[in-house]
Amino acid sequence: MADSHAKMTQATPQEIIISVLAGLFAPLLAIFLIVMLVLSIQDKHLPDTTSEAAQKATLDRIKPFAHLVALDANAPKVEKSGQEVFDAVCTTCHTPGALGAPKFGNKGDWGPRISQGYETLIKHALEGIRQMPPRGGDGDLSDTEVARAVAYMADAAGAKFKAPEAAAPAAAAASTAKPDPSKGKAVYEANCAVCHATGVAGAPKMGDKAAWSPRVSQGYATLYSHALNGIRGMPAKGGNAGLSEADLANAVGFLMTQGGGKL
Numbered sequence: 001m002a003d004s005h006a007k008m009t010q011a012t013p014q015e016i017i018i019s020v021l022a023g024l025f026a027p028l029l030a031i032f033l034i035v036m037l038v039l040s041i042q043d044k045h046l047p048d049t050t051s052e053a054a055q056k057a058t059l060d061r062i063k064p065f066a067h068l069v070a071l072d073a074n075a076p077k078v079e080k081s082g083q084e085v086f087d088a089v090c091t092t093c094h095t096p097g098a099l100g101a102p103k104f105g106n107k108g109d110w111g112p113r114i115s116q117g118y119e120t121l122i123k124h125a126l127e128g129i130r131q132m133p134p135r136g137g138d139g140d141l142s143d144t145e146v147a148r149a150v151a152y153m154a155d156a157a158g159a160k161f162k163a164p165e166a167a168a169p170a171a172a173a174a175s176t177a178k179p180d181p182s183k184g185k186a187v188y189e190a191n192c193a194v195c196h197a198t199g200v201a202g203a204p205k206m207g208d209k210a211a212w213s214p215r216v217s218q219g220y221a222t223l224y225s226h227a228l229n230g231i232r233g234m235p236a237k238g239g240n241a242g243l244s245e246a247d248l249a250n251a252v253g254f255l256m257t258q259g260g261g262k263l
């Protein structure tokens with residue numbers, strides 16, 4: 001009796017190993033299942049591009065670029081008034097008279113400058129002169145906007161310049177060649193169609209009156225100047241530096257008239 005009792009309670013080394021292994025099986029299985037569960041959850045979440053959060057994150061990431069394209073495609077910029085340009089850019093120097101800038105409203109400062117004439121002042125404001133940076137340092141300002149700001153400042157100091165409504169006088173001066181749209185088609189096809197046929201990078205499509213009408217309203221001289229010098233996504237001379245000004249003018253005339261404009 002004592003013997004068999006001892007036999008029942010005393011385990012052999014094999015029995016101990018077996019029971020230990022059997023005891024470990026359950027936790028090991030549990031760990032295995034948990035790992036599988038975590039992996040499967042991760043798997044489900046990794047390629048998640050459809051959830052709202054994922055789409056928002058993607059939109060945020062591409063926003064700067066998308067914004068740029070949207071700007072180019074849909075909204076040729078609305079040109080600011082002279083006062084708006086002044087308040088945004090020129091005031092920095094022209095209100096305190098920084099760096100020797102003629103002070104806003106100061107007839108003594110402006111008198112001799114005004115006597116140079118509106119065209120010269122515009123030219124200096126566009127190109128810069130001494131400490132005065134080109135376009136007041138804001139390369140995004142159009143010729144028209146700069147010309148308006150010049151008139152705004154000069155008129156506040158006693159001048160009677162008439163700010164341009166649409167086309168800048170400086171741009172008009174830049175266009176020498178008289179456009180002939182009938183000669184522009186071939187130039188267009190060779191140089192401009194690559195972007196303007198399909199609307200690459202927000203280029204206004206050839207013949208698309210809706211896309212061209214706000215541009216056409218800037219006037220031929222401004223369009224020509226933008227095609228000559230480039231503007232935003234539009235490279236100077238359409239990227240062909242060897243293009244003659246006469247050919248370029250003809251192509252601009254072609255695009256303009258196809259877009260519903262009159263020369």
Ligand code: HEC
Pocket residue numbers: 085086089090091092093094098099100101102113116120121122124125129130131132133135136137141146149150
């Ligand atoms: C960083 C400072 C600065 C900013 C910004 C600035 N200007 Fe000036 N501007 C000057 C200085 C300095 C002069 C005087 C240059 C000289 O004659 O030596 C000047 C002169 C001028 C003149 C007179 C040029 C002449 O021929 O006598 C005009 C016109 C002018 N600025 C227009 C503008 C317009 C328009 C803007 C805004 C779009 C602007 N400026 C923004 C510093 C500035």
Ligand code: HEC
Pocket residue numbers: 071072076187188191192193194195196200201202203204215218222223224226227231232233234235237238239243248251252255
């Ligand atoms: C690499 C592409 C590309 C080529 C090539 C190109 N353009 Fe453009 N063009 C653009 C884009 C983009 C715009 C719109 C720019 C903006 O307003 O943001 C544009 C705008 C214009 C405008 C309107 C400017 C304004 O003030 O609204 C004219 C005019 C123009 N292009 C003429 C031409 C002519 C002429 C050629 C060929 C000699 C040409 N483009 C070739 C991309 C191109």
